[in-house]
Amino acid sequence: MSDGTIAAIATAPGEAGIGIVRISGEKSIQILKKVFKPKKNIDIEDIPSRKVIYGHAIDRNGEVLDEVLVIIMRGPYSYTTEDIAEIHCHGGIVPVRRIMEEVLRNGADIAGPGEFTKRAFLNGRIDLAQAEAVIDVITSKTDMGLDAALNQLKGELSKEIKGIMDKLLSMLAHIEASIDFPEHDVEEITVNRLNDMLISAGDAIEDLLESFEEGKIMKDGLSTAIIGRPNVGKSSLLNLLLKENRAIVTEIPGTTRDIIEEYLNVGGIPIRLIDTAGIRESVDIVERLGVERTKSAIIDSDLVILVLDASNKLSGDDNDIIDLIKSKKVIAVLNKIDLGLDIEDQYLYDLFGADNVIKMSVKNRMGLDKLEERIKGLVFHGKLNVSKNNLVTGIRHKRLLEKALESIKGAVLSIENQIPVDLISVDIKEAWTSLGAITGDTVGEDIVNEIFSKFCIGK
Ligand SMILES: Nc1nc2c(ncn2[C@@H]2O[C@H](COP(=O)(O)OP(=O)(O)OP(=O)(O)O)[C@@H](O)[C@H]2O)c(=O)[nH]1
Ligand SMILES: [Mg+2]
Numbered sequence: 001m002s003d004g005t006i007a008a009i010a011t012a013p014g015e016a017g018i019g020i021v022r023i024s025g026e027k028s029i030q031i032l033k034k035v036f037k038p039k040k041n042i043d044i045e046d047i048p049s050r051k052v053i054y055g056h057a058i059d060r061n062g063e064v065l066d067e068v069l070v071i072i073m074r075g076p077y078s079y080t081t082e083d084i085a086e087i088h089c090h091g092g093i094v095p096v097r098r099i100m101e102e103v104l105r106n107g108a109d110i111a112g113p114g115e116f117t118k119r120a121f122l123n124g125r126i127d128l129a130q131a132e133a134v135i136d137v138i139t140s141k142t143d144m145g146l147d148a149a150l151n152q153l154k155g156e157l158s159k160e161i162k163g164i165m166d167k168l169l170s171m172l173a174h175i176e177a178s179i180d181f182p183e184h185d186v187e188e189i190t191v192n193r194l195n196d197m198l199i200s201a202g203d204a205i206e207d208l209l210e211s212f213e214e215g216k217i218m219k220d221g222l223s224t225a226i227i228g229r230p231n232v233g234k235s236s237l238l239n240l241l242l243k244e245n246r247a248i249v250t251e252i253p254g255t256t257r258d259i260i261e262e263y264l265n266v267g268g269i270p271i272r273l274i275d276t277a278g279i280r281e282s283v284d285i286v287e288r289l290g291v292e293r294t295k296s297a298i299i300d301s302d303l304v305i306l307v308l309d310a311s312n313k314l315s316g317d318d319n320d321i322i323d324l325i326k327s328k329k330v331i332a333v334l335n336k337i338d339l340g341l342d343i344e345d346q347y348l349y350d351l352f353g354a355d356n357v358i359k360m361s362v363k364n365r366m367g368l369d370k371l372e373e374r375i376k377g378l379v380f381h382g383k384l385n386v387s388k389n390n391l392v393t394g395i396r397h398k399r400l401l402e403k404a405l406e407s408i409k410g411a412v413l414s415i416e417n418q419i420p421v422d423l424i425s426v427d428i429k430e431a432w433t434s435l436g437a438i439t440g441d442t443v444g445e446d447i448v449n450e451i452f453s454k455f456c457i458g459k
Helices: 028-035 093-105 115-122 128-139 143-153 156-180 184-210 212-220 234-242 285-300 316-324 345-352 368-378 395-416 421-439 445-453
Strands: 006-009 016-024 036-038 052-058 064-073 084-091 222-227 260-266 269-275 303-309 330-335 357-359
Touching: 006 093, 006 115, 016 028, 016 093, 016 115, 028 036, 028 064, 028 084, 028 093, 036 064, 052 093, 064 093, 084 093, 115 128, 115 445, 128 143, 128 156, 128 421, 128 445, 143 156, 143 212, 143 269, 156 184, 156 421, 184 212, 184 395, 184 421, 212 269, 222 234, 222 285, 234 260, 234 269, 234 303, 234 330, 260 368, 269 368, 303 316, 303 368, 330 345, 330 368, 345 357, 357 368, 395 421
Parallel strands: 222 269, 222 303, 303 330, 330 357
Antiparallel strands: 006 016, 016 084, 036 052, 052 064, 064 084, 260 269
16 A cells, blocks of 8 residues: 555646546545535535535635635545545636645645556556556557556456466466476476467467557557658648648748648558758758757658658658658658649659659649548558457567567577477466566566556646
């Protein structure tokens, strides 16, 4: 059990319909008694769990701070498994702050980031993968990302991981038995059986690992950078894809100075679309910094849309940019085709593949369908495997799965080399420990703290 009673403003700062101050811990109801005066003459101790009560938040002199609704959720049937009290007031910065101050004055400590969820984990209500899913739900940028996070929150990923862990444990039990009864026959059977079980556990882990590429895109969107030299129509293309005038477009080269980022959905694929500053040698300091950001955006991107001016020959700047994106997945858009075709299109077909070169006129909305089709085609070979239940979306989970797989492969190799079975158990135990770090069974306090430090306050 965690100690102390914590409080936080659980809603985002700003003006809104309601704001919520949340209190969790032993003293929650005691503190509520001090800061809440119900309209009806009822004892706060008698308020049933999860019933909404109307009244006023008050300070120590009985002065009204705001008109509020209050809910008590008694442990263990609450988010943290502790007694929780929530005060719902008007959603302005001042009312929420006033009530929070009064709650702190009456003995609550300010909650750290994610401390409510951390308590839910430490008190055993959810495991670590589920706790991590909470932050993924809150920060989800796409519908698919939210669905994957909700699935993980339900415990589906944990169930699968725990299934593999149980298999590993039963292997360890087999090995124990073979050590206790070391007759030759027992050993033979155990080794064969062990080998099969290890391969099946390895396959299950590989399946999960394979889902990561997809899972990451679902969660973060396919990171797509629109790049090119100034004035070729990058921002115009962003606006066309978004169907709104998000970015400033002018005929002056060097219009976009900073990264512009928006989420959109292309044929079911979540995309994080990034418009960048046109790349060229420049003496302007602001423009030069913009170009630096463009270069980092290229490095971080999953896909690059290179925009070129179809009505002119490739310039030195174009060729420099082509050099920059050699190792990337690229779609080349030959824009301004309404002004004619003078660019070396054959050379570009050879360079990027004919399928990846698309002639467009953003001005006349020509070629958009083809571009969208191509984006779809490049991702998961055009078909999304959304039916799959468990997607691995977190890099922490991916690394641990890789580690577990490595240990299992080590064990299989040891069997092949006829290494004594009790030594093989070391690898199996390691695999079990790596998987356990996903669910939180085998994870240290420092890692737990690091995970929750990324949460927002009040969750
Ligand atoms: N004729 C023609 N003009 C276009 C087309 N697409 C964009 N333009 C024009 O090209 C100019 C530059 O467009 P932007 O979208 O601002 O170009 P950009 O690549 O973002 O430029 P920077 O931000 O300076 O790097 C504007 O005047 C657009 O109207 C097109 O398909 N045909
Ligand atoms: Mg621009």
